[in-house]
Amino acid sequence: MSNEIDFAAAAAKLKLETRAFIDGKYVPAASGRTFATVNPATGKVITEVAAGDDEDVNRAVAAARRAFEAGSWSKMHPRDRKKVLLRFADLIEKHQDELALIEVLDCGKPISDARAVDLPDSIETLRWHAELADKLHDQTTQTPADVVSLIVREPIGVVGAVIPWNFPIFVAMWKLAPALAGGNSIVLKPAEQTSLSLIRMAALASEAGIPDGVFNVVPGLGHEAGKAIGLHGDVDCVSFTGSGEVGRYFLEYSAKSNLKKVVLECGGKSPALVMRDVQDLAPVVQQIAIGILFCQGENCSAGSRLIVEEPIRDQLLEALKAEFANWTVGNPFAAATRVGAMIEARHLDKVTGLIAKGAAEGGKITFGGKRILEESGGYFVQPTIIENVRNDMTIAREEVFGPVLSVISVKDEAEALKVANDTPYGLAASLYTDNLNVAHRMAKALRAGTVSVNCFSEGDFAMPFGGYKESGFGGKDKGLAAHDQYLEQKSIWIQLR
Numbered sequence: 060m061s062n063e064i065d066f067a068a069a070a071a072k073l074k075l076e077t078r079a080f081i082d083g084k085y086v087p088a089a090s091g092r093t094f095a096t097v098n099p100a101t102g103k104v105i106t107e108v109a110a111g112d113d114e115d116v117n118r119a120v121a122a123a124r125r126a127f128e129a130g131s132w133s134k135m136h137p138r139d140r141k142k143v144l145l146r147f148a149d150l151i152e153k154h155q156d157e158l159a160l161i162e163v164l165d166c167g168k169p170i171s172d173a174r175a176v177d178l179p180d181s182i183e184t185l186r187w188h189a190e191l192a193d194k195l196h197d198q199t200t201q202t203p204a205d206v207v208s209l210i211v212r213e214p215i216g217v218v219g220a221v222i223p224w225n226f227p228i229f230v231a232m233w234k235l236a237p238a239l240a241g242g243n244s245i246v247l248k249p250a251e252q253t254s255l256s257l258i259r260m261a262a263l264a265s266e267a268g269i270p271d272g273v274f275n276v277v278p279g280l281g282h283e284a285g286k287a288i289g290l291h292g293d294v295d296c297v298s299f300t301g302s303g304e305v306g307r308y309f310l311e312y313s314a315k316s317n318l319k320k321v322v323l324e325c326g327g328k329s330p331a332l333v334m335r336d337v338q339d340l341a342p343v344v345q346q347i348a349i350g351i352l353f354c355q356g357e358n359c360s361a362g363s364r365l366i367v368e369e370p371i372r373d374q375l376l377e378a379l380k381a382e383f384a385n386w387t388v389g390n391p392f393a394a395a396t397r398v399g400a401m402i403e404a405r406h407l408d409k410v411t412g413l414i415a416k417g418a419a420e421g422g423k424i425t426f427g428g429k430r431i432l433e434e435s436g437g438y439f440v441q442p443t444i445i446e447n448v449r450n451d452m453t454i455a456r457e458e459v460f461g462p463v464l465s466v467i468s469v470k471d472e473a474e475a476l477k478v479a480n481d482t483p484y485g486l487a488a489s490l491y492t493d494n495l496n497v498a499h500r501m502a503k504a505l506r507a508g509t510v511s512v513n514c515f516s517e518g519d520f521a522m523p524f525g526g527y528k529e530s531g532f533g534g535k536d537k538g539l540a541a542h543d544q545y546l547e548q549k550s551i552w553i554q555l556r
């Protein structure tokens with residue numbers, strides 16, 4: 060497939076599975092209800108998806124628990140689990156064109172992103188965690204001669220994974236890969252906007268040899284299926300990515316039910332800081348643009364606040380506007396498209412509403428700022444730059460989750476850090492400087508879970524990812540740290556006789 064017509068035509072021919080996947084089988088929702096899933100680039104209904112609720116979650120959790128207790132996965136030799144997960148990765152790779160098309164259809168993200176980032180990174184993430192299945196050793200401690208101590212790690216049990224719509228397969232993989240590698244059973248709830256790719260992936264998990272009941276997918280609405288997972292007394296851990304509002308619900312659900320472990324990744328308002336010493340602005344503007352425009356800004360770590368030292372502000376903004384002009388917005392199936400559609404009409408309204416508020420509170424829109432391509436029926440927003448932003452304005456405080464960059468000028472490094480850290484969030488920050496001392500000093504001072512220097516990056520799958528402050532709670536995705544979320548630690552103290 061090499062051109063736009065191929066991608067669109069191939070997407071039109073997809074045979075989409077829309078049912079839940081419970082105990083190794085596709086099944087309709089127990090209630091028989093469905094909900095519509097919409098193509099964000101056309102506003103048209105793609106298909107109807109099973110609307111799982113309490114009953115479906117109960118069935119999925121029961122299947123997950125049965126499988127866990129039976130031990131066909133949880134007690135399998137870790138080396139064999141590794142082989143199955145590597146087969147799962149191979150199958151995803153074999154079907155990656157199809158999965159990328161589904162992702163684009165349901166998410167409105169550019170096909171170039173889905174093919175170059177979402178799918179390959181998901182596959183590599185799965186492989187990396189699979190490889191760890193037989194390499195994470197237990198520990199011992201120094202003891203008296205007549206004692207043996209063991210610190211062993213055991214799978215936590217049934218893991219609920221509640222997934223957002225911006226990176227359905229990718230974020231799901233951040234959770235599934237370490238959880239499965241550790242021997243857990245999973246009940247996964249995709250975001251209602253983007254259920255299709257994860258429903259499809261369930262069949263590949265089964266084909267790879269993951270036993271029935273270990274990998275379940277229950278599509279459904281947040282306040283039904285999501286809430287049912289959160290409140291379920293037999294779910295041991297929930298790993299969630301999404302809004303802070305819903306993250307807080309999961310803490311409440313846990314408190315009201317079985318005190319299940321809760322791990323939250325709740326977005327951000329990440330700064331991109333540009334220091335006056337930067338000599339070559341060309342690579343910097345590219346990275347700033349990627350930071351805010353990749354995935355049309357629907358990215359938890361999006362660099363949405365540009366904090367720039369006054370002496371280089373005008374030069375930087377001029378170059379940045381030229382760079383923004385290169386980011387083609389439109390049909391996500393077109394190979395040249397770099398900015399797709401906002402996920403849904405409600406989100407489009409949120410993004411355009413925040414842009415308007417930014418202007419009303421004193422910001423100056425100097426690039427973009429409007430909904431475009433309305434005739435397509437899709438939810439497209441222009442890449443947007445708002446200047447003269449103060450850090451106390453709504454546009455600088457709320458997560459926009461769109462292609463909207465707020466520009467805040469500062470006098471010096473101290474003010475840059477003060478503004479960067481003056482946010483309830485703390486997910487990520489990127490920093491541009493040619494001075495190694497400035498880089499180290501500021502990287503240490505930034506209150507964020509990930510700091511990238513001279514690039515916009517979350518780091519690869521080996522790097523832990525999660526936020527400080529209201530951006531994160533309870534653990535990290537990715538890296539070795541991700542395994543801790545899904546493993547209990549047991550101390551065994553043996554008195555020798």
Ligand SMILES: NC(=O)C1=CN([C@@H]2O[C@H](COP(=O)(O)OP(=O)(O)OC[C@H]3O[C@@H](n4cnc5c(N)ncnc54)[C@H](O)[C@@H]3O)[C@@H](O)[C@H]2O)C=CC1
Nearest residue numbers: 222223249250281282285286301302305325326359458460
């Ligand atoms: N990666 C991130 O950091 C993400 C951040 N967001 C932020 O959240 C804002 C709103 O987007 P939404 O789709 O409304 O995100 P959301 O937080 O409502 O949705 C995320 C997941 O939570 C589930 N959910 C929703 N309500 C629930 C409830 N009451 N109980 C249990 N589960 C529930 C959803 O079905 C979905 O699977 C966005 O504008 C963006 O600012 C949204 C998605 C991802």
Ligand code: BAL
Nearest residue numbers: 225226300358359360
């Ligand atoms: N940046 C990938 C994860 C997320 O946006 O939720």
